[in-house]
Amino acid sequence: MPLSAVARRYDSFLLDLDGCLWVGDEPTERAGEALAALREAGKRIVFMTNDARRTPEEFVRKLWRLGFQASLAEVVTAGAAAQFELAGRHDGSAAFVIGSRALVEHVAAAGLRIVNRTEFATRADVVVVADHERFDYAELRTATQAVLRGAELIGLTRDPTFPMPDGPWPGSGAVLAAIETACGRPADEVVGKPEPGMYATALDRLGEGRTLVVGDRIDVDVAGARRAGLDSALVLTGVTGAAEAAGAKPPPTHLAESLAALVLAP
Numbered sequence: 001m002p003l004s005a006v007a008r009r010y011d012s013f014l015l016d017l018d019g020c021l022w023v024g025d026e027p028t029e030r031a032g033e034a035l036a037a038l039r040e041a042g043k044r045i046v047f048m049t050n051d052a053r054r055t056p057e058e059f060v061r062k063l064w065r066l067g068f069q070a071s072l073a074e075v076v077t078a079g080a081a082a083q084f085e086l087a088g089r090h091d092g093s094a095a096f097v098i099g100s101r102a103l104v105e106h107v108a109a110a111g112l113r114i115v116n117r118t119e120f121a122t123r124a125d126v127v128v129v130a131d132h133e134r135f136d137y138a139e140l141r142t143a144t145q146a147v148l149r150g151a152e153l154i155g156l157t158r159d160p161t162f163p164m165p166d167g168p169w170p171g172s173g174a175v176l177a178a179i180e181t182a183c184g185r186p187a188d189e190v191v192g193k194p195e196p197g198m199y200a201t202a203l204d205r206l207g208e209g210r211t212l213v214v215g216d217r218i219d220v221d222v223a224g225a226r227r228a229g230l231d232s233a234l235v236l237t238g239v240t241g242a243a244e245a246a247g248a249k250p251p252p253t254h255l256a257e258s259l260a261a262l263v264l265a266p
Contacts, residue, residue, distance in 0.1 A: 003037055003263060003265060007038065007264075008041075010043065012212070014048050014214065016216060018162050019235075021259065027067060028235075032066075032068060034263040037263060044207070046076055047075050049076075050078045050156065051162065052078045052103045052106075052156045053099075053102060054077070056075040057072060058102065060075055063075075081197055081198045081201060082106055082191045084201065085197065086110035090110070090126055094113050094120055095114055095128055098132070098135060121146065127143045129156065129187070152189075153185075154188060154191065155172065156172045157173055161174070193220050194225075195224070198224075199228035200228075214233045217238065217239050218244060218252070222252045233253060233254040236255075236258070
């Protein structure tokens with residue numbers, strides 16, 4: 001399938017997942033064709049997501065299940081970025097983690113000692129925060145007490161929501177905001193998009209050439225691309241609607257109804 005004039009300009013593509021390739025467990029229209037066309041044309045691909053609920057291996061399995069070819073080296077997650085940032089800085093430190101099992105494993109792999117569900121949780125050295133479906137008041141209380149006692153507060157992302165078929169669900173940014181409000185101060189660090197660290201990791205895997213960042217959020221994907229000095233494409237299959245996109249200042253480099261509309265020739 002031939003590529004659009006826009007897609008032919010770029011050597012590499014940084015593709016968001018939620019809202020770009022899929023919404024929930026449903027691929028966006030003709031996204032599989034678009035990805036296959038990019039690969040057939042020899043374009044390099046990295047999938048980059050702020051979703052820390054799964055490991056990179058689990059994302060590879062989901063990509064294949066939904067019809068997208070992918071390898072582990074092509075997946076960059078906020079959880080993996082957190083592991084990279086924490087490794088060596090807090091070796092042996094106590095960490096209280098709000099998030100999925102995948103995030104807990106990333107923090108432990110960075111060399112930190114997980115103190116969730118222990119008497120030492122409120123005296124953790126580091127509090128790492130993301131969203132997960134079982135987040136509750138007890139976690140909010142423990143995190144607040146640990147931070148007020150001096151723990152470093154690290155957020156995975158500031159995404160307030162992420163797209164799902166039944167409407168937006170609260171994201172990591174919503175959970176982080178609750179802790180920041182309770183503690184009366186902002187997080188010490190946020191590691192996911194639009195922060196530059198994730199883009200540096202992805203670009204290191206892509207090598208030389210002109211790169212296009214594709215995503216569904218003005219405040220995350222477009223802003224992150226701009227901060228990384230990269231062109232951006234906003235697709236309207238996720239969070240950002242047409243009206244918000246039209247009023248964006250500065251606007252994305254490209255605007256399309258979907259990944260397929262962006263990539264495939266008319």
